Amino acid sequence: MGSYIAKRLLLSVPILLMISFLTFLLINLSPMDPAEVVLRAQEVPEITEELIAKTREELGLNQPFLKQYADWVMACLQLDFGESFVTGQSVWSLISPAFLNTLKLTLVSSIIIIVMSVVLGVVCALNEGKMLDRSVRGVSFFLTAMPSYWLASIMIWYFSVRLDLLPTSGMDSYQSYILPVTVISVSYVGIYFRNVRSSMLGHLHEDYVVYGRACGLPEKKITKHILRNSLQVAVSIFCMAIPIILGSTVVIENVFAWPGLGRLSVKSILSRDFPVIQAYVLILAVAFVLFNTLSDMINAAFNPKLRKEI
Amino acid sequence: MFLCTMALLAGCGETNHENKSASAVQEELIYATAKDIHDMNPHLYTGSMPAQGMVYESLVENTKEGIKPLLAESWDLSEDGRTYTFHLRKDVKFHDGEPFNAEAVKLNIDAVQRNAEKHAWIKLSSKIKNVKVVDEYTVQLILSEAYYPTLVELSMTRPYVFLSPKDFIQGETKDGVNGHNGTGPYKFTEHKIDEYAVFTANEEYWNGAPKIKKITAKVLPAGETTFLAMQKGEVNFVFTDDRGADSIDVQAMNQLIDAGTYQLVRSEAMNTKMIVANSSKSDSPVSETAVREAFWYAIDRETISKDIFEGTEAEANRLFSSNVNYADVELKERGYDPGAAELILEQAGWKKGSGDEARTKSGQQLAMNLYYDSNSSSQKTQAEFIQHALMQIGIKLDIIGEESSSIANRRSTGDYELLFNQTWGLAYDPQSTIAAFTSEASYLHTTKGIAEADHLYDRIQQVMVSTDEEARKALYAEIMRTVHDEAVFIPISSGSVTVLAPKNLKGITFKQTQFELPFEQMYFE
Secondary structure, three states: OHHHHHHHHHHHHHHHHHHHHHHHHHHHHOOOOHHHHHHHHOOOOOOOHHHHHHHHHHHOOOOOHHHHHHHHHHHHHOOOOOEOOOOOOEHHHHHHHHHHHHHHHHHHHHHHHHHHHHHHHHHHHHOOOOHHHHHHHHHHHHHHHOOHHHHHHHHHHHHHHHOOOOOOOOOOOOHHHHHHHHHHHHHHHHHHHHHHHHHHHHHHOOHHHHHHHHOOOOHHHHHHHHHHHHHHHHHHHHHHHHHHHHHOOHHHHHHOOOOOHHHHHHHHHHOOOHHHHHHHHHHHHHHHHHHHHHHHHHHHHHOHHHHOOO | OHHHHHHHHHHHOOHHHOOHHHHHOOOEEEEEEOOOOOOOOOOOOOOOHHHHHHHOOOOEEEEOOEEEEOOEEEEEEOOOOOEEEEEEOOOOEOOOOOEOOHHHHHHHHHHHHOOHHHHOOOHHHHOEEEEEEEEOOEEEEEEOOOOOOHHHHHOOOOOOOOOOHHHOEOOEOOOOOOOOOOOOOEEEEEEEOOOEEEEEEOOOOOOOOOOOOEEEEEEOOOHHHHHHHHHHOOOOEEEOOOOOOOOOOHHHHHHHHHOOOEEEEEOOOOEEEEEEEOOOOOOOHHHOHHHHHHHHHOOOHHHHHHHHOOOOOEEOOOOOOOOOOOOOOOOOOOOOOHHHHHHHHHHOOOEOOOOOOOOEEOOEEOEEEEEEEOOOHHHHHHHHHHHHHHHHOOOEEEEEEEOHHHHHHHHHHOOOOEEEEEOOOHHHOOHHHHHHHHOOOOOHHHHHOOOOHHHHHHHHHHHHHOOOHHHHHHHHHHHHHHHHHHOOEEEEEEEOOEEEEEOOEEOOOOOOOOOOOOHHHOEEO
């Protein structure tokens, strides 16, 4: 298992390097001179040729491209993502609190999503085709189809304004989590519980279940076995759910004024704050690669056959 | 879809929250802002201007009645118009207790001047030669030549405002500051990036402590959330932002007012929103005065004002509305008259063939591009409306939405035919907008192609250094008439500052700029 982990980790290095290169290219893809982008981002009212030349020099944009890239990668490895074009603050000081805020939201939502998906998936599978199964699937279909923006607005209106139970936005107390977490969870539970359900159903008719039943094993014990086997499939899906939610909170963060990564990224994109955009893309890419590796490892731990495939 | 749902739901539960927002927060104003207040360094440009306006002050103030004392009690101007002597107030302290004196003034202005490239837009920055401390409360500003808008430019929200000497880093402010202590009515006390910023009343303010003790700027990026937060009373104040965009839309505002908790206060016209025509684009029909004039006649401003802005913006028929200094000039009337537009085009040789999409002249089609800010929903609607109107008179208009920075880039490189823009606004006009006629980064391409361009630039040069009021009036009148006749700035509507506030909030007034609000004069009744 140890060598599998090492190999798997090594494999992600070239992927990360490629992503970092593409990310760095971003700034050079803009039709505008990066120095001018910086000055516009700082909202300097009038931009002169001299000012652009001076800014180019300050930013090291006169250096050869590969040297700029190498310097940038080395700095990133030390968590130094440069300075924001707009505010001049270090990107790390902007992105780390935002990342933490989004992570909080993501983790709480993920736990709820996993628990709810497993519970609903199992209950529906055990009641396949019955009223309960059909109605849970019906409601979830309806809720997942609803745009989260719309659902969020309705919930704020009802629970915050009308019933006065929760704050409309911000992240002041644990109460602030309730609405955003609910909106995120609703849309993902609807997708993930189906995976658990269908995986359970797949196992329900396998030989070992029939055999167990024939041997007179108690139904509880059989269900436990089925659950264990079906959850293996679910593990990788849940692992990927974390980076997916991490990268898709833009709408929720905007509606709930949650000071997280999603909002920071939109703000940076609109003001062409490239160092922040680069750090954002890089962090998300690393999260995807890491969680992908993690899910492979978990699966490999469950299933030794997979370890030989690399 | 959201609005429909809200409207449906609103019907079932409106009464519950009336007056709640007002009673919940009597001493405090919580305003919604779509963006964080950013860096409050007063000598740079990223910070929120309304926030900077609460904390920092300038030597003089620009009011409706003209320039008035603020941190300077009085001032004298030398005969040659090059030396301003300011007599400072003696009872002013920075928020950190440091005294405000001539040394502090010199330190601040020198720091601004050492970063002069960033301040190229404010012409005073290129005229200041030296700042001299005469005694503790007297300071002299020595210019390289007479420059009449000096006091106006000193009155602006930035950069000539004062930060405590203790906040400077090695005598400089251009690379950041240690703190944000100004002399203004509010102290900047707390900031959580992208969440909120708190300003508390400066109890030792030289002009009397403000009545509203706490002002919180809460970051709410989505207008719908702002609307709901206002309904609930978590936020109780909104006003138009720096770019003149309302953070909540007109219908939502009306709904809040109808519910009886809020009032709407609107300032007089502050700026002019317009379409800028690139007269120097020689290969395009836009370089012809007749085409630009026809364009002007073909726009139905009344409908734009009534239907697109729902009456929140008045129609504008000239570059500067007549409440702008020196702008009360008689100019040729050009109302909505598609017939006149067609006649002008006919006379200029643009003929309409049967079945043609657009008029033609010597094989060239009468077609132009209009760029609008893709983040502005009202600009897009206006562009579509104008496109349709022009089609009726045989002008083919392609409309293209782009990011605001890319539009600014087009403006400075001259790579455009027509684009949306706006004047700098009351306190800055006419001098800043007119100075920008000669600036490559602004309107040089707009004005360069007109027949009398050189004469125009000459007049602009003269008016800025003229010391005689009558001469200045005459020069400004000539400048305004020239660009009006040439129709290079095609006015659409006039924007104003809009405030939505609790009904019992009194003392809401406006400054001579769309970028600030005098919070210190507000109080609850």
